Amino acid sequence: MSSYAETKYRAVTAFQRRLNAVVRRLPGQTLLETTGRVSGLPRRTPVGGRRTGDSFWLVSEFGERSQYVRNIRADPRVRVRLRGRWYPGTAHVLPDDDPLARLRRLPRGNSLAVRAMGVGTGLLTVRVELEGQGTES
Template identity: 80%
Template sequence: MTSGTPHAERKYRTATAFQRRIANPVLRRLPFQTALETTGRVSGLPRRTPVGGRRVGSSFWLVSEFGERSQYIRNIKADPRVRVRVRGRWHTGTAHLLPDDDPVARLRTLPRFNSAAVRAFGAGLLTVRVDLDD
């Protein structure tokens, strides 16, 4: 969760409005943008979210910039079966939320540009590991 300060709340609202209205609709359509597909907890429909992360062996790692406030994290809590698009190819897997992992240290192992944005705009960071089926 965010720290509850007016600044943190404003940061959350600004970032999510930008992502929801501008960035995500464009990025999720790019064939080589890494994306996470969850199942909507209310609608049951596929929900695709552009993410930054890295495949390491049979796992895909990412850090959610708003932790449990992120809609895709709420969807994972309801149904951890997900798909991840990496380099244009979809992989199925099971997502695991890792609140005991150090998300700032984890970001140092992930793609630099996305990690910088997550650190700059995020609050309440949360590490996610997706164990891939293939």
Template identity: 80%
Template sequence: MTSRAERKYRAATAFQRRLNPVLRRLPLQTLLETTGRVSGLPRATPVGGRRAGDAFWLVSEFGERSQYVRNIKADPRVRVRVRGRWHTGTAHLLPDDDPVARLRLLPRFNSAAVRAFGAGLLTVRVDLDD
């Protein structure tokens, strides 16, 4: 990772460590819940994405460096909270998908932040069970 990308990563993760605990408590915040690859405990991460039919789409701003992506690689079974309702599903990492094009289909505010602060974008699709 370049030094600029590394600085972006460090700044974004420092900011998210402070903001994410607050966002997780908001009832309508979209959350992705993975299982911790080491602890085995549920890990909820605020995300921006969109449900399209039986799938939920999002773009990881730091690709495979994101902790939730690392958790998905260890166990793809996840839950997604959309509009206050939990859905179970299986997450798929899509390195061949164009994440910039995908961001154009997702909520604007989050997409702008991901484009501005991200490095190594990665598309994630969650196939929902219900």
């Protein structure tokens, strides 16, 4: 990774860490809950994406460097909170999917942010196969 990309990664992740602490508490925010690969504790990350049928699609702006992607690699069982309901599911990291093409099919605002923050850092598509009807949060 270039020094520019590394500097950008550090700056954006520091900003996101502070912002996510507030955003994850908002009732309408979509959250991805993974299990911490070291701690074993639930880790909730605000994400943007779109539900299509029984799948939820998102693009990680930092690819394999994203903590939630690392957690998914260790344990693909996740939960996604959509519109106040939690859905269990199984996450799949899709390195062969075209993340830029995928972003064109996801909500515009989030896609613009992912493109702006993730340029040069290895965008990566994630699909979550949702199970069940979901439960209230």
